[in-house]
Amino acid sequence: MLHDNLTVKNGVLHFAGVSTVDMAKKHGTPLMLIDENGLRNRIREYKNSAKKYLTENSMPLYASKALCFTGVYKICQEEGIGIDTVSGGEIYTALNAGFDLSKAFFHGNAKTDADIEFAIDNGVGYFVTDNMEELEQISVIAGQKSVTQNLIIRLSPGIDPHTHAKISTGKVDSKFGVAIETGQAFEFVKRAILMPNVCVKGFHCHIGSQIFESTPFIDAGVIMLNFIKKVQDELGFKTTILSLGGGYGVRYVESDPVINYSERICELGTALKETCKKLDITLPDIMLEPGRSLVADMGLTLYTVQSVKEITGYKNYVAVNGGMTDNPRYTLYGSPYTVVTANKMDEPFDYPCTVAGRCCESGDLLQENVLLAKPNRNDLIAVLVTGAYNYSMASNYNKVPRPKIVGIKNGEDFTFVRRETYADLIKLDE
Numbered sequence: 001m002l003h004d005n006l007t008v009k010n011g012v013l014h015f016a017g018v019s020t021v022d023m024a025k026k027h028g029t030p031l032m033l034i035d036e037n038g039l040r041n042r043i044r045e046y047k048n049s050a051k052k053y054l055t056e057n058s059m060p061l062y063a064s065k066a067l068c069f070t071g072v073y074k075i076c077q078e079e080g081i082g083i084d085t086v087s088g089g090e091i092y093t094a095l096n097a098g099f100d101l102s103k104a105f106f107h108g109n110a111k112t113d114a115d116i117e118f119a120i121d122n123g124v125g126y127f128v129t130d131n132m133e134e135l136e137q138i139s140v141i142a143g144q145k146s147v148t149q150n151l152i153i154r155l156s157p158g159i160d161p162h163t164h165a166k167i168s169t170g171k172v173d174s175k176f177g178v179a180i181e182t183g184q185a186f187e188f189v190k191r192a193i194l195m196p197n198v199c200v201k202g203f204h205c206h207i208g209s210q211i212f213e214s215t216p217f218i219d220a221g222v223i224m225l226n227f228i229k230k231v232q233d234e235l236g237f238k239t240t241i242l243s244l245g246g247g248y249g250v251r252y253v254e255s256d257p258v259i260n261y262s263e264r265i266c267e268l269g270t271a272l273k274e275t276c277k278k279l280d281i282t283l284p285d286i287m288l289e290p291g292r293s294l295v296a297d298m299g300l301t302l303y304t305v306q307s308v309k310e311i312t313g314y315k316n317y318v319a320v321n322g323g324m325t326d327n328p329r330y331t332l333y334g335s336p337y338t339v340v341t342a343n344k345m346d347e348p349f350d351y352p353c354t355v356a357g358r359c360c361e362s363g364d365l366l367q368e369n370v371l372l373a374k375p376n377r378n379d380l381i382a383v384l385v386t387g388a389y390n391y392s393m394a395s396n397y398n399k400v401p402r403p404k405i406v407g408i409k410n411g412e413d414f415t416f417v418r419r420e421t422y423a424d425l426i427k428l429d430e
């Protein structure tokens, strides 16, 4: 099927070797399953390739906005990789996992004083600073605490990665980072390297997400290296870290290409090394920030069919007990997903329908115009490749509780995140 961890046995979809029907019976639906062995293997692929094709100290930083809960940070810690965090909440969750925050990079274009203080107090290794107001405040707070805070500066390389506009981030007019093209980045660095209580280690860029082409990453890397050459020559500044962000695409539907991440990193390494040679500079340690490509295909979501509504002459709706509350991506971006009738995999997939969520909102759809094995009430629907930006973007709209997350490791299932209860839904109400 779409990915190696998806198989069919006796007409039932299996994920990471376990029956989705058994998991739904045992844990209830909506249910997210996470393939822990798969995730660890993908992390190792990134980690080993970074070491092999970039530099000895190059490594992946898991972009934890893609899927954030204590268990994921524990896995990152055990696998010895760093993390990209974007909020006090993510840092707090990582702390709860016992994650060594010296390997954490703290992103964000609107960090509050409280965020800055919280991160410094907890020993976050690096800030990824986005603007001068923030940088000045890091310097002040670090000074008050008598520490020197390491950081890298987020730049905008002016690359259009040809992905969805809402997830494209490296263009010159982006809300993120300081633009190289306008000359502002150079002026920023000039000031930053003289600032007290902070130590600039290098630069960062992130051009966007769900990108299948390899050229935008290489182009961004080359632009960054040219900038590194300029600040070295003109300011005498030596860059030790270059973070190239995340963004590698993931296969959601059959028509998407399969990406070999290790090959991509090899290709990137070759291009970066050639550029360094031309520019006569040393290749800094390269950080990669994969989110989607670490976790997306390591997850799937199971739902129970509630109704099948046929509007004669128009369309068919299959309504399930979840939707935009646990997966807002179709509603937000029109993102394609593969949907299957998980307990009828041997039947013909010839029933055209729209898979609708349970919210009181017509836009609450998981996917339109798909072909399923005709479902009835209580059949099991699986939406594949939901590990990234589903649970982490989930909401309680309509006071719908968030699903349970169950991990599968060596064929055994266990709870990563328990199902939200009605009591959880009112726990903040005074």
Ligand code: LLP
Binding pocket: 063, 066, 084, 107, 167, 169, 206, 208, 209, 210, 245, 246, 247, 248, 289, 290, 291, 292, 293, 329, 388, 389, 393
């Ligand atoms: N680094 C930075 C600075 C980022 O902003 C992001 C994603 C990543 C790394 C990870 O990118 P990835 O490898 O996952 O593509 N909610 C959207 C995706 C937003 C991505 C935001 N930044 C979606 O559901 O498609």
